[in-house]
Amino acid sequence: MLGVFQRRKILNVLVMGILYGATLLALVPLFSVFYCVVSRGWPAITLDFFTKLPSPVGEVGGGIGNAILGTATLVGMASLVGIPWGIIIGIYLSEYGRGRRATTVRLAVDILGSVPSIIIGLFVYTIMVIPMRGFSAYAGATALAILMVPTIARVTEEIFKLVPNTVRESGLALGLSRWKVILFLVLRGTFSSILTGVMLSVARIIGETAPLLFTALSNSYWQRSLSQPVASVPVQIYNYAISPFDDWHQKAWGGAFLLTVLIFILNLGTRMVSHPFSGRAS
C-alpha cells in the first residue's frame, strides 16, 4: 500500500513541477519584455516627449506629441465606427441569427478576426487610399475599425447569450416589441461585460503598425486635416527604430513604453469589469 501511495506522491510532485516550470517559462519572456521596455523607455519620458514634435535629423530633443495625438485620433475614429458596428453584428448573431445565414455570418466574422492585419491594410489601401489619391486618417481609422469588429461582435454575442431567456420572455409578454426588449432590457444588463470586449479590441488596435503603413502612413508635423497622412505611436516607433540615431532609438523605446503601459492599463481595466452581471445587480 505504501508503495502505491509513495508513487502517487512522486508523480504528483513531478507533474506539479512540470506545471510550475511551464508557467515560469511563459512568464520569463513577459517580464523580460517589461524590464527591457521600462528600463530603456523610461529615460525617454519627459514633458517634451508628450508635447513636442519630432526634432529634425541630427538635433537632439523633441518628442512624439503628434504621434500620440494621431494615435488618439485614429483609435477614437475607429472606435466610433467599429464599436457600434461590432455590437450590432453581435446582437444579430445572438438575437436574430438562426440557421445557415447566421452560421455563415459567424464564420465570416471569425475569418475576419484571423486575417493578418497587414492584409486589412492593403485592402483599405486599395479601396480608399488609391481612389482618394493619398494616405489619410480616414483610411487608417477604417483599417483599425475593421480590425475591431470581430472581437466586439463575438464578445457581444457571447454576453447576450448569457442573459437568461426569461428576461426576453417577460419583456415580450408585456407587449413590448422585440427591438425594445433587446435594446432596453437585454442590453442594459450587459454594459460592463461588453465594455470588456471593447477594451480588448482597443488594446489590440492601439499597437497595430502594419495596417497603418498602408493607410495613415506617418507625418512629422501636427495633423491639420483628417484627409492627410497622420502620425501614430506604433509607426513612429518603427520609423525611429530603423533609423541610425541613438536619440531616435531612445524615443522609440519611449513610445514602446507608452504603448505597453496603455495596453497594460486596458487589460487591467478589462479584468476589473469582466464578471458578467457584476455591474450593478446583486
Add this chain to the structure above:
Amino acid sequence: MNTAIKVKDLNAFFGETKVVNGVNFSCEKKEVLALIGPSGCGKSTLIRCINRLHEETPGAKAMGEIFVNGENVLAHQVDPVLVRSKVGMVFQKPNPFPTLSVFENVVVGLKLSGVRTKSILEESCERALKQAALWNEVKDQLKKPGSSLSGGQQQRLCIARALAVNPSILLMDEPTSALDPISTAKIEDLIEILKGEVTILIVTHNMQQAMRVSDRTAFMLWGELIEIERTAKIFSNPVDERTTRYISGKFG
C-alpha cells in the same frame, strides 16, 4: 359577448413534435380557469399560445384559432405585440428585470410603450402594486433593485408588472411552484381579489391550489384536453376515468 377566450382546434408543435393536440375550450370573462395535468402534457404550451409567446421559441408553431375578446389572435395579420398587451403573463420563477428598480420594473411596460408623463407612471405604479397586494411592503423602497425583494415579493412584483399595462386576461404559469407556503397563500389570496377584474388562466401542479382558487378546472394529458368542468365537480365526480386516476394520485 361574455367569452374571454375561445380556443378552437388548437395544435401546437415544437419542430415535428406535436405537444398540443386538437384542444377546444372556452373561458368566461372574470373566470379563474385552472389547468392541471402531469409534466410535459402541454399545459404551458397551451397558455403560451394564447399570448403568442410559444412561437418565439425556434421551430415552434401553433395552428388553429384562439379568440381573445372575439378576435382570432392566431391570424397572420395580428401583431403579437398587441395581443400581449391585452394578455399578461406571470412565469414560473419570479423574474423581475435584474437591472431595474422596483418602480421601473412595474412601469417598464408603459414606459417603453411611450408613456413619459411622470405622474401617470407614478399613479400606475401605485395602482398596480396595490392590486398585487405589494404596495404596503415596498412603498418606501421603490428605488431599490427589484431583485432585492424576497421571492414571494418578487413574484407579486411580476404580477404588478403584468397588471400595469391593463391586460384583460392574465396567464399564470405555475406562479407559486418556486415559492414557500406563506408566499403561495398570498398569491392565492391575490387571485381571489383579481378575478373581479381580469380573467385568469392558471397552470398548476398543485391540485389543492386548483381547488382553492379556480372556478373551473381543465385536465390535460399528452397534449389533449381530457375534461373541463366546474372545479368542485371535477374533483368530486369526474367523468373520465383518466381524470379520476390522476386526481386520486394513481399516476402523474
